[in-house]
Amino acid sequence: MNETRLQRHVRSPGRGLAFMLLGIPATLAGLWFITVISMITSFIGVLLFPSATMLMRTQLDAYRTRINKWTNVKIERPYLPEPPEEPGLNGIVKRFVRLLTDPATWRDYLWVVADPVVVIFTAALPGLLILYGLWGYALATFAGGMIGHYGGSDWYTWIHIDGGYDRDPERIASTVVVATVCIAAGFAIAPKMMAVYGRWGKVILGPTRKSELALRVRHLTETRSEAVDASAAELRRIERDLHDGAQARLVAMGMTLGAIEHLLDKDPEKARFLLAETRASSAKALHELRDLVRGIHPPVLADRGIGDAVKALALDHPLKTEVTADLPARPEPPVESAAYFAVSEILTNAAKHSGASRVWVDLRYENGMLRITVTDDGRGGATMEGGTGLRGIERRIGTFDGVLALSSPVGGPTIVTMELPCALSSPKTSPS
Template identity: 55%
Template sequence: MTSPSISSSASSSTSTPYAPAVRESCFRRAVLSPWRGFVLTLIAAVNIGLCVTLTNAIGFLLLGAGVVLLPAGMAVTRALANQSRRLARDWSGVEIPEPYRPRPRFQPGLMGLVERCRWILTDPASWRDLLWTLLDPAIGGALAMIALTLPFYGIYGIVITSLWLTLTHAGFNDWYMFVHVHAGNEPMRWVPAALGAALIPVSAWASPALIRVHARWTRVLLAPTRRAELSRRIEHLTETRADAVDTQAAELRRIERDLHDGAQARLVAMGMNLSAAEALLDEHPEAARTLLAEAREASVKALTELRGLVRGIHPPVLADRGLGDAVRAIALDSPLTTQVSVELPGRLEPAVESAAYFAVCELLANAAKHAHAQRFWADIRHQDGLLRITCTDDGVGGADMERGTGLRGIERRIGTFDGVMALTSPHGGPTAVTLEIPCALSSPKTSTS
């Protein structure tokens, strides 16, 4: 496997895990724009049928047929809308969040169809999708059609010039821009070729620009409204705060259990040994000496357990040296060959540092335990108000958010700070996890020791 190139210098990449179109060359965008215009034109054509289908389904609800037709038509519409969102992201770097409400559980049979229709009709995103199917063929379809035909129209000008005599003798009578192509207009024969040759480089800029305009137009229609964004924001904050409370409670229970079963038990045993040694000191000094040695060993083990417990709560190196050095420290203890790259000109908030540190710890442990990796790369940097952490391993891949409680835990942990996680893990590897947490940097904290 080719290892990813990770540099410690400042990165010029975007601050989101998406926007791949930004990394495309101008030549690639120009070449692919006609094909992309063709795909978007097909979507606009399909939207015409979907608009008719959904309108009829809503009209036939009272007759019963719409109860079956509406869920099916809306399922296709949402799938096509999500595909359009992905194309806008991949081709133009325009991110369009999905505005749909979570799908509830429905009863089986006819009542389930009625509940599904009620859920669809009460979701504002459904009506925005219907508006998209109505307007996209007219506006989006026109933009896509121009992006598709513009380069070929330039080629067409050169072709009709080359075949002028053949075409006009066969009765061809048409216009190319302002030039009338017909028999008897031979003095204007080379003008279409000149216009077409000039149009081809213009189309190399105009067609990609039209694709970007189409993506922004799609965002206007399919992005969540301000009210929907606020509603989703409230739901997200409620969920993440509840997760934070549950996580904190679980952490307190773990600390209590570790103290009770570990250090506390050893301290109790050490106290009993000291009491017994005190009673035997005069008459049986050898036995007392043995008990004192056991007490000393118990104190060492208790101190070791307490130090381990403290490191599990908040490692001293994290508090003293910051996230970068803390990650380097765990990398030294890892059985994997680990490369850590850090670009943090300041210190993060302690809570953010702690969440990021334990997230990297979990990812490193997963790479060694579950992915059977040999190498691990961690790239940590702060850019545009975001802490961005990218962890990659050369393991077997196949990591799944739905089956991994550890990955879900990481997502919940950083979700408390409005962070997001992106996972790419095809079977056979490699696995790449990107974490992004909105935060600010303070001045670097130096240790006083």
């Protein structure tokens, strides 16, 4: 859920301090890692190295998760995909070498060493300023007098805290002013400091060029396999629909026409009756073929583009559906088709499972992305695993490097957002 500007200013200082506290387990994991490195000359170091590396990766995944959630910077896991584990000594040595030579391993260690310093001057700085301001208020109200009473001496910026502090209104007022400035500055700079920290995280914790390419190859391999499976399933569906529907009717029509041929002279009345049945069967077969064609690639999608095609879906939908389309031109046909069927399935899910009365569909093209948002006013509680088909939609658009995000708190509303990178290939043929 998007935060308001005020919410970011209020929440960012605490999040920055949380990043600083994350450094404690990360530093311990880093110490264990470097201890194992020192033992590599013995075989025990080789045995322990993979587990020490995985422990460090687990700790740094916590950073990636929070940076992705709390900043506008998105960081992917940079680790090279691991092949199937080989048994025996040879497998142990190969895995050790693979992890040792993975650049991400050493970038993780660099983070563990450098981040405790960097975080203090970036993400945690606003929170520390606020805490320092609160300490100033404490000094001005009671702590300063206690320090002086027990013979202590301290400094708050340039303000001396000693035995006469609680009897000096000027120093107390200066303390309050400095404390207020610290707190105000902490809240004011917090989002910017979080953004700086996010960029630092992307530089160190993000994928290198080598791992980026390897991850890209793995993603393309997975999506290609899923696309092939989906295509095979679609072909089987088309074959089944033809076999059970139009083909069966056409065979029956052929047999009926054969019977009519023999009855024309003997029983014209019955032949006329069979001809009427055959005409009705031909109409049904034509209707089934049209439905089948619509399921493969709807004519309205081919002729008028996805904006009007989704509006046509809305007209036939049982719920009241509003469609807003702001597309300066048409996306490429494969992307259009994937987006259309994804929207169609989401609308079907909304009608079956959401308990909604209204649905809103918004299509627009921004920054090289076809962005589609489907919102319903139902009871919410949808998940990616609950048999809703959203995981299948995610796989469908994943073939085009598309992403799907779901927001569905209990009580609603449910918001499904899809983004598909694409170029606009031809001007739209009708206003949207």
